[in-house]
Amino acid sequence: MSAVLSALVHDYAAHTPLRLRAIDAYMAFCAVIALVQLVYCVLVGSFPYNAFLAGFGSAAACFVFAAALRIKSDERNAHQFSGSPEGAFAEFVFCHIVLHFIVANFLG
Amino acid sequence: MERTGDKLFEKALEYPATLDTVPKIKATTPLIITFDSQTVNDTSLVLDQALVSFQHVDTKNEVALPARAVKSTESYKMDVSRKNFRLHFSSAPGVYNVALVLGSFKQGGLFYDLGNVEMVAPKGTKEKKHEVAYGPKPEIHHRFAEPQKMPNILVSLFFTGLVVVPFIGLLGGWAYLGVNADKLQMEPVGSVVFMGLIAAYITLAISYWIGVKLFPTLTYALVLALPTYLTGQYALSKRIEKRI
Numbered sequence: 524m525s526a527v528l529s530a531l532v533h534d535y536a537a538h539t540p541l542r543l544r545a546i547d548a549y550m551a552f553c554a555v556i557a558l559v560q561l562v563y564c565v566l567v568g569s570f571p572y573n574a575f576l577a578g579f580g581s582a583a584a585c586f587v588f589a590a591a592l593r594i595k596s597d598e599r600n601a602h603q604f605s606g607s608p609e610g611a612f613a614e615f616v617f618c619h620i621v622l623h624f625i626v627a628n629f630l631g
Numbered sequence: 632m633e634r635t636g637d638k639l640f641e642k643a644l645e646y647p648a649t650l651d652t653v654p655k656i657k658a659t660t661p662l663i664i665t666f667d668s669q670t671v672n673d674t675s676l677v678l679d680q681a682l683v684s685f686q687h688v689d690t691k692n693e694v695a696l697p698a699r700a701v702k703s704t705e706s707y708k709m710d711v712s713r714k715n716f717r718l719h720f721s722s723a724p725g726v727y728n729v730a731l732v733l734g735s736f737k738q739g740g741l742f743y744d745l746g747n748v749e750m751v752a753p754k755g756t757k758e759k760k761h762e763v764a765y766g767p768k769p770e771i772h773h774r775f776a777e778p779q780k781m782p783n784i785l786v787s788l789f790f791t792g793l794v795v796v797p798f799i800g801l802l803g804g805w806a807y808l809g810v811n812a813d814k815l816q817m818e819p820v821g822s823v824v825f826m827g828l829i830a831a832y833i834t835l836a837i838s839y840w841i842g843v844k845l846f847p848t849l850t851y852a853l854v855l856a857l858p859t860y861l862t863g864q865y866a867l868s869k870r871i872e873k874r875i
Contacts, residue, residue, distance in 0.1 A: 545810045552801040556794060563790045567782040609867040616863070620832045624852070627840040 557582035577629040650746025667706035680734030683709040685727040724752035821866030828859040
């Protein structure tokens with residue numbers, strides 16, 4: 524098991540471009556934020572529920588947008604998508620702007 | 632001994648005859664009144680209103696029960712079921728004056744006094760007082776909703792700090808990986824303005840959360856939209872050109 528993990532880590536570090544690793548770090552950050560909020564909700568309770576949903580939803584949505592950016596930024600997927608990584612970044616920014624307005628409305 | 636289905640009392644009347652006795656009606660002996668109406672030419676008359684009125688002779692309280700049409704016999708039927716008896720008469724027993732209140736738009740109306748019946752309360756029921764007391768009602772003491780139980784402030788602060796720590800970890804991770812902003816120099820002005828406008832949008836979202844109303848927020852968002860789009864388009868297309 525440990526050999527598989529070390530091979531995975533080695534392969535990841537060797538073959539994954541810097542851009543994708545930066546996006547992976549951001550995705551891990553979003554996942555940890557969502558997990559912390561979930562643990563708080565389980566321990567303390569869901570009141571106020573709208574705030575929990577806004578926070579958790581925000582982290583989850585950021586994770587999903589980052590995943591889409593990663594897929595479109597990967598050069599190996601270039602043949603599947605007509606746009607450029609810069610276009611994917613522009614979509615990423617637009618989605619985040621809309622998301623944060625929705626989250627700000629739902630936070631209360 | 633009474634059995635289910637036994638007829639304890641039956642009387643047929645023709646207008647304007649009335650009952651010559653006061654039959655006793657109990658909750659277990661439903662009262663059924665059937666009647667038909669005819670014009671002077673002996674043709675069946677369809678009524679627009681067919682009610683049976685029960686008025687207590689002492690208290691003058693009145694109960695009016697509708698009679699439903701029975702098409703097969705061209706007549707009308709009113710049935711004081713157990714439910715209606717319990718609802719209207721159990722708590723107010725006594726002698727009631729029964730009358731048919733009939734109405735027709737073409738022929739006019741008729742109030743036909745049938746006579747009196749005695750509604751007998753079932754054993755054990757309490758009689759309602761018929762006196763109406765007018766006066767102030769008891770004072771209402773409003774109970775405000777109790778505030779929700781919140782956790783200890785230290786727990787909340789701890790988890791707030793716990794949420795900030797991953798952000799520091801993200802910045803550290805990026806620094807470790809070597810993430811930098813060197814390529815922004817490909818198009819410094821456009822990139823800085825674009826990033827500034829994105830920051831303006833985030834600030835607008837925060838201000839909306841703090842207190843700015845929806846429509847002013849949407850107005851500001853609309854004002855920022857075009858410059859953001861144009862600078863983003865310019866900065867990213869310059870980056871593509873220089874990359875290629």
